[in-house]
Amino acid sequence: MKYTSIQVAPLTPAIGAEIAGVDLAQPLREEQFHEIHAALLENLVIFFRDQRLSIEQHKAFGRRFGPLHIHPALGTREHPEIIEIKADENSKQVAGEVWHSDVSSDPEPPMGAILHITTAPATGGDTLFVNMYRAYETLSAPIRTMLDSLGAVHDGNVYQGAFYGATRDSPAKQHAVSTHPVVRTHPQTGRKALYVNRYFTTHIAGLSAFESAALLEMLYRHCERDDFKCRFKWRENSVAFWDNRCTLHQAIFDYHPQRRFGRRVTIAGDTPV
Numbered sequence: 001m002k003y004t005s006i007q008v009a010p011l012t013p014a015i016g017a018e019i020a021g022v023d024l025a026q027p028l029r030e031e032q033f034h035e036i037h038a039a040l041l042e043n044l045v046i047f048f049r050d051q052r053l054s055i056e057q058h059k060a061f062g063r064r065f066g067p068l069h070i071h072p073a074l075g076t077r078e079h080p081e082i083i084e085i086k087a088d089e090n091s092k093q094v095a096g097e098v099w100h101s102d103v104s105s106d107p108e109p110p111m112g113a114i115l116h117i118t119t120a121p122a123t124g125g126d127t128l129f130v131n132m133y134r135a136y137e138t139l140s141a142p143i144r145t146m147l148d149s150l151g152a153v154h155d156g157n158v159y160q161g162a163f164y165g166a167t168r169d170s171p172a173k174q175h176a177v178s179t180h181p182v183v184r185t186h187p188q189t190g191r192k193a194l195y196v197n198r199y200f201t202t203h204i205a206g207l208s209a210f211e212s213a214a215l216l217e218m219l220y221r222h223c224e225r226d227d228f229k230c231r232f233k234w235r236e237n238s239v240a241f242w243d244n245r246c247t248l249h250q251a252i253f254d255y256h257p258q259r260r261f262g263r264r265v266t267i268a269g270d271t272p273v
Contacts, residue, residue, distance in 0.1 A: 006039065016045050024057070036241075045129045045240060045243065046240075058265055059079070062081075069268040085260070086261045087259065088259045096250065099199070099224060099248045100198065101195070106156070106178060108269055111244060114240070114264065115263075116263050117237070118262055119259050119260060119261040124252065124254040127231075127252065128232075129249045130247060130249070132248060135223035135225075136193055147194075150206070152205065153204075154180060154202070156175030157177070182204065186245055187245075197248050204216060244266075245269065245272075
């Protein structure tokens with residue numbers, strides 16, 4: 001696509017692009033909005049540098065793409081749409097270290113998420129993203145045919161784990177468990193993508209435990225290939241906006257005891273089909 005209101009520089013042939021020529025703190029012109037949306041669909045995750053956003057400006061940018069999703073376990077009391085991403089010298093681990101698609105356990109998982117990092121470590125702290133279209137398309141035809149008819153169970157009760165002490169909710173709360181297609185069709189591009197991840201997916205419906213575990217491990221190892229990925233190096237006031245329907249991501253916690261802080265808004269999605 002030819003862009004006239006923004007500049008788009010791809011990071012890799014598979015996924016990712018840096019966007020320049022726009023100030024996200026200001027209301028987007030219609031042409032800018034449509035081109036940013038097009039760049040997201042084309043590149044799956046897009047990045048912006050040197051963006052200074054207040055909480056309200058951050059939420060306003062997210063709302064241009066749809067209603068904001070309220071996370072079932074995270075979020076601040078003052079701004080339930082905002083998730084704080086933080087680590088410091090006292091952190092033993094961070095959220096997002098396992099490859100995942102955000103809140104895939106919801107009946108209607110998020111469409112996407114926008115992360116604004118305001119404090120970045122001097123070294124380390126990168127985020128990896130993977131193209132799940134390409135993961136599906138590079139499987140053999142017999143495997144694709146088999147996967148097209150399968151569903152997988154995604155369990156949100158992983159939130160009862162290590163990070164639950166920092167959430168708004170009671171540890172007794174039960175979270176959503178949903179069955180989604182192993183291969184989902186993107187509602188806007190019409191392309192098929194693998195839709196399983198190590199964090200939320202517990203098993204494939206209708207298979208034995210042995211069959212499910214073997215098949216899922218094969219799929220995980222396949223989709224985590226380096227040629228499906230991009231790696232983003234954070235600097236202060238950088239923004240990442242990813243399409244949650246066709247990507248996985250992983251936060252690398254290799255910067256202890258340095259500090260990292262940011263905020264995320266998440267955009268509501270629809271039922272995977």
